[in-house]
Amino acid sequence: MTLPIRHRHGGMTERGFPWRDPMSADFEELFERMNEFLGAAAATPSMTRTMPWSPPADMHETDEAYVVECELPGIRREEIDVEVSESELSISGELKEREREGVLRRRGRPTGRFEYRVMLPTNVKADDVHASLSEGVLTVTIPKAQGTKSRHIEIEG
Template sequence: MNLPIRHRHGGLLERGFPWQEPTAEFEDLFERMNRFMESLSLTPSSIERMTWAPLADMHETDDTYKVECELPGMKREDIEVEITEHDLRISGELKEREREGVLRRRGRPTGRFEYRALLPADVKAEEVQAALSDGVLTVTIPKAQAAKPRHIEIKG
């Protein structure tokens, strides 16, 4: 797409730029988005299967990757941690508490959750450790020997 060229005098020259109403492209975009959303056709059963992702941080040291995932109110037995060569998956279900009275406002998610992270290097899957403390799940993933940085001395 060619853009208008501005001259020193402030006028515009149109070169291959078909002029439309400025809002025509936005209207087209909104129409396509509406068709897309309608094609999803959310039904009550599909809404029940929807999952949410907990907040998490992932940081790297020379030897490990560490993932800290916020799961307040969760018990160890309600959380699953799975790891493959390049993928970490934390999942489970946060059940809604029974309450007295009428719930006026909901701000915390309930139901199935899933957190996934791609790991950038080979890891030692058999040495992964996970600990739950104060509502934060910490998963420590050791790097494989080949993934660790190694200093190469320059000779000559």
């Protein structure tokens, strides 16, 4: 079934539909709501962003620590806040939009507040966490509380 196209200059009865049934007003309202919804969905992320964005990050485990590598290009270390609680690592800050000359034609990089959170295992030394920023990658090293290296256990018999 094809539906009539909604034009801004008038309703269905003004576009050559000789009939007016009670459902046509409902269809017009539905068309307008769908247009608003699709318009909001097509808006650029910076136009609709009210919540912080989350930068790409990886977390891996070594024998001695958990390591989080978070991509934060263009952000200075003074603009980044790293916090460790009992069970969570939080990386947050703000990437300010830089001033440009001319008209911005396309936006692909996020700006504004960012936040990355990850749950930590219980066996970490929260007091010995180390963070470094190099070439736009923040590396946070969270040492393990005890050596958890695997070892072979002999079975007694």
